[in-house]
Amino acid sequence: MDDFLLQRRYEEAPTSSKDHRHATERDRDRILHSAAFRRLQGKTQVFGIGQADFYRTRLTHSVECAQIARAIAYNLLVEQPLLNHCLSPELAEATALAHDLGHPPFGHAGEQTLDACMREVSRKARLTGKNILRFEGNAQTFHILVAAEPKSTSYPGLNLTRATLAGVLKYPFAQEIGNDKFIFASDLAMARWALQQGGAILKARDRSKRRQPRTSIACQVLDWADDCAYSVHDVEDALQAQFLHPGDLEDARFARRVFAHYEETRSGEAVPKLTLPEFRERMLDLEHRIQPSGQGDERALRKSAMRNILNDLITSVSVESCPGTRRADFSWRLIVPDEARILSVLCKSVIWEAVITDPRVAAMSAKGREILRDLFQLLMEEVINKKSVVLFPRYYRPIIEECLEGGQMEAARAVCNFLALLTDMDALRFHALLRGSKASSIFDFI
Numbered sequence: 001m002d003d004f005l006l007q008r009r010y011e012e013a014p015t016s017s018k019d020h021r022h023a024t025e026r027d028r029d030r031i032l033h034s035a036a037f038r039r040l041q042g043k044t045q046v047f048g049i050g051q052a053d054f055y056r057t058r059l060t061h062s063v064e065c066a067q068i069a070r071a072i073a074y075n076l077l078v079e080q081p082l083l084n085h086c087l088s089p090e091l092a093e094a095t096a097l098a099h100d101l102g103h104p105p106f107g108h109a110g111e112q113t114l115d116a117c118m119r120e121v122s123r124k125a126r127l128t129g130k131n132i133l134r135f136e137g138n139a140q141t142f143h144i145l146v147a148a149e150p151k152s153t154s155y156p157g158l159n160l161t162r163a164t165l166a167g168v169l170k171y172p173f174a175q176e177i178g179n180d181k182f183i184f185a186s187d188l189a190m191a192r193w194a195l196q197q198g199g200a201i202l203k204a205r206d207r208s209k210r211r212q213p214r215t216s217i218a219c220q221v222l223d224w225a226d227d228c229a230y231s232v233h234d235v236e237d238a239l240q241a242q243f244l245h246p247g248d249l250e251d252a253r254f255a256r257r258v259f260a261h262y263e264e265t266r267s268g269e270a271v272p273k274l275t276l277p278e279f280r281e282r283m284l285d286l287e288h289r290i291q292p293s294g295q296g297d298e299r300a301l302r303k304s305a306m307r308n309i310l311n312d313l314i315t316s317v318s319v320e321s322c323p324g325t326r327r328a329d330f331s332w333r334l335i336v337p338d339e340a341r342i343l344s345v346l347c348k349s350v351i352w353e354a355v356i357t358d359p360r361v362a363a364m365s366a367k368g369r370e371i372l373r374d375l376f377q378l379l380m381e382e383v384i385n386k387k388s389v390v391l392f393p394r395y396y397r398p399i400i401e402e403c404l405e406g407g408q409m410e411a412a413r414a415v416c417n418f419l420a421l422l423t424d425m426d427a428l429r430f431h432a433l434l435r436g437s438k439a440s441s442i443f444d445f446i
Contacts, residue, residue: 002085002328005163009146009193010155027164028094030151034158036101036144037062042423043100044107044368045234055237058100061229066096069225071314076221080319086163086329087217094160095167095222101149102140104420105427106368111137113369114416117376121412130176130185133409135416138171139184146190148417163329165194167218178204198330217319220334228313231347234355236306239290243361244354249287254353255280261349269348271341282346309343316340371431372419378434379415384408391434392418 006023015021021029031037040059056064073092077083104110118133127133145165146157171181172195174188183191183201191201199214215223238244248254259279266273274282289309292301318335325331355361382388387404389397396418403414422430 001088001091001163004197004327005086005166005329006161008159008161009190010159012152012154012159022088022090023161024088024091024094024164027158027160028090028097030158030160031094031097031101031145034101034144034149034151036149036421037097039421039423040100040103042425043103043105044110044424045237055241056233058103061233062097062100064233065099065222065225065229066093068228068310068314069093069096069221072221072225072317073218075315076317076319082321083217083319083332086327086332087221091163091167091218092221092225094164095218096225098141098145098164098168099170099222099226100137100141101144102137102142102420104135104137104140104372105422105424106365106372108137109365109368110372110420111135113372114376114419117373118412118416121380121408125408127409130174132177133412133416134175134182134184135420136180136182138168139175139182139187140417140420141168142191143184143187143417146187162194162196163216163218165190166198166216166329167222169194169199170215170219170223172199172201172213172215173207174201174203176204178207196327198325198327214325214330216329217332217334218329220332224313224317224334224336227344227348228310231344231351232306232310232313234351235290235347236302238351238355239302243358244350246287246291248354249283249350252280255283258283258346258349258353261352262345265345265349269341269345271345272338274342279346282342283350286343286346286350313340313344368424368427371427374435375419375427375431376415379418380412383411383415 001022001024008023015026037059040062041057043058045056045058045061069092070089073087073089077087077089104114106113114135118135122132142165144157145160145168148156149158151158169183169191171183172191173179173182175182175185188201195201198216202211202213235244239246256276259276262271262274262279290302290305292298316337317340319332320335321331322333323331379391382391383400383404389400389404392400400411400414400418403410419427
């Protein structure tokens, strides 16, 4: 790979003469051994943590996504050797392992709640424009990698290579009104360093002009690997949990609701418009592929069906060169055929209708929102009104104490970051300990 892409922002002591790993392999290993990565084992993917141990968590999703990204990268490198200047299987693996580090407890419901809490603090302080406090999972991922995750006293964050940091910047937008996905203002300097000579950080006015961001080839591989893992594996979990049955896909009312969600998300997912009959034809094809034959082990039949779908999605992609940049990893575009994208978005829409909007899952999301909102208010009162840090773990107290000197806005960011660290069960136990909502012990870990 080009030396420019393997640069790190901060100088480090030379590696051992017996450490023969590539720079992207060391990035992968730093992510793999981080505390933020371990916490993903306790964070919701689709089904709530603790409901059953079989279903995927953010951790298992990230590991599977990493395997898919590695496979895509390997296939592309075989077909287009010139990619070796800017892509390696280990780089693709590293970005995929990292891509969900910033997700808070309770999935997207938790993300929306923390963002609402930060907006409310901003509203009361009469902040406007770029000064408004926000929370967003992808921005938090980048913040963890470049600032929050401790590795060395010599520098903040994990000090990853330029290639890896660019690989997780799926949404290179400034934090301002009109951008729902963005990079925190405090991390813009690092983002510019990661994207140097490649892509630009776009403002809201750029989005209004429909200007599309440029992302690295590693980021594009990650994005498609995430879509593949999300769509196929969540369908597999939904079938196993019996939230979804193959026969549902031929039900006319179910199909219309799934189609409505496809239409709502179509422009953001860059998939073509379909008529309802065309959409139902593809749903019936999916049903045919996942319908057990009635003979043999149903689990093996389901696994075989999902494997074949996933393999089709992985092997469907190719690359084309797109000159116009001095940077190698921004000189390629991943080509995903329309039918592959349609299948991926169809599967996501099926999960939305069969699982996300199911009252059992929706109730857990509502409970998660309530708990996080209450914890935010309790901790802000403790910090701002009582000037106390006793409710925080000892490792986090220095961070809160430092923020006390910066006023309410810095305190809100520190409280938000702390809550985003928690696993689902951490948040439940912490809330129970503070509110006495169930039997708890002073020895419960937070």
